[in-house]
Amino acid sequence: MQPQNITILGATGSIGTSTLDVISRNAEQYKVFAVSGYSQIEKLVEIACQFSPEYIVTADKSLASKLFQALPDSHKHSCQIKFGVEGLEFIASHPKTDTVMAAIVGAAGLKPIMSAIRASKRILLANKESLVMSGELFMRAVKQHNATLIPVDSEHNAIFQCLPDDYCYGDKASSGISHLLLTASGGPFRTMPINLLDDVSPEQACAHPNWDMGKKISVDSASMMNKGLEFIEARWLFGLNAENIKVVVHPQSTIHSMVQYVDGSVIAQMGNPDMRTPIAHALGYPKRVTSGVKALDFFNLTDFSFEAACPKRFPNLFLAMQACEKGQAATTALNAANEIAVDAFLNEQIRFTDIYKLNRIVVEHFSEQALADISQVIQHDLLCREYAAYKVQELSD
Ligand code: NAD
Ligand code: MG
Incomplete structure (x- = not known):
């Protein structure tokens, strides 16, 4: 059989690197057809040498010519x-x-995801922000163009695995679903005294106890905005209402999420916290392929605990739930504000706790607009970013 051609958008990042690792373990089934990376030229050269993609995409023309210079002669003409x-x-x-x-x-x-949708591709979705920004329009386009969407985010991939095979989008009743349980690790600040959160550093926020991830999602995990974004993501991916989705803190990250059914059954997906499992599942679905992840050792699992998320410690989670209720403009605003806020925190312009303040202000100002298509979503996103950047200046003065 011909190997499947895989295009990796964001191949130089944490998910991209794990995807390449899974592909290299299953080289007879998958070929890296094209990759993108923003500015990490060295990494792109390494990828070109190991996987020989037909196309590489960088951020701009000058990086493209830098990449061309850096490629070994053997790859200069085989790759565009x-x-x-x-x-x-x-x-x-x-x-x-x-x-x-x-x-x-x-x-x-x-x-780029919208382009893939319009071309009816099979899309393995790690980028949750796109769905948070454009929820209903995104899902409508997937349906209209008969594209296939498989969740890669570990919680959503877990839920996908725990749902009935014939699950019909949004049909909670005939599937016998009571609710979805999204698990959250609680991140690095789960037990830190709340009054110390004002002064945590970007390094502390990025030091996640269980997962090794890119900087933005690491900060989102520390503030639990990540779970907030995932709450909205789950609402759209599975077509359920907010009241059918619950968040439970499970610090060990062994259960990656669960589905509770009306007969009292709970189906959970478990494993070691390593993104290569959901990536391998999404790549191989409906078959299974090897991922390189160690088998879960039940004889050495120590604690296995669950608790509710504290609104005082994690206000971003509850802000996201409210935005989800408010609608599209609010979730687009929240995502835009959060990207600006996290960036400002990483650049030490604002404090960790300012992320919530900024997010709340922007959501309050930009929740009412009707967004009829993707270009309006993008306009709204830009407007919210401008306002958020202006507020960053105020907070950092
Ligand atoms: P990362 O920062 O490690 O990598 C991001 C990738 O995007 C890089 O290849 C970078 O070059 C590229 N990129 C950055 N800005 C860009 C721009 N403006 N235009 C084009 N390309 C750009 O991030 P990550 O941790 O791999 O996360 C990627 C996505 O997957 C995020 O949406 C994140 O929420 C989601 N996700 C990540 C994990 C994880 O464990 N890392 C888990 C679940 C979901
Ligand atoms: Mg996740």
């Missing part, structure tokens, strides 16, 4: 280099692309 959003859209929708791994971080992922 493109750049910018057009380059990303080109590889995401290329006729030879079978499957797109969507692993760019943040709103920058939306346009």
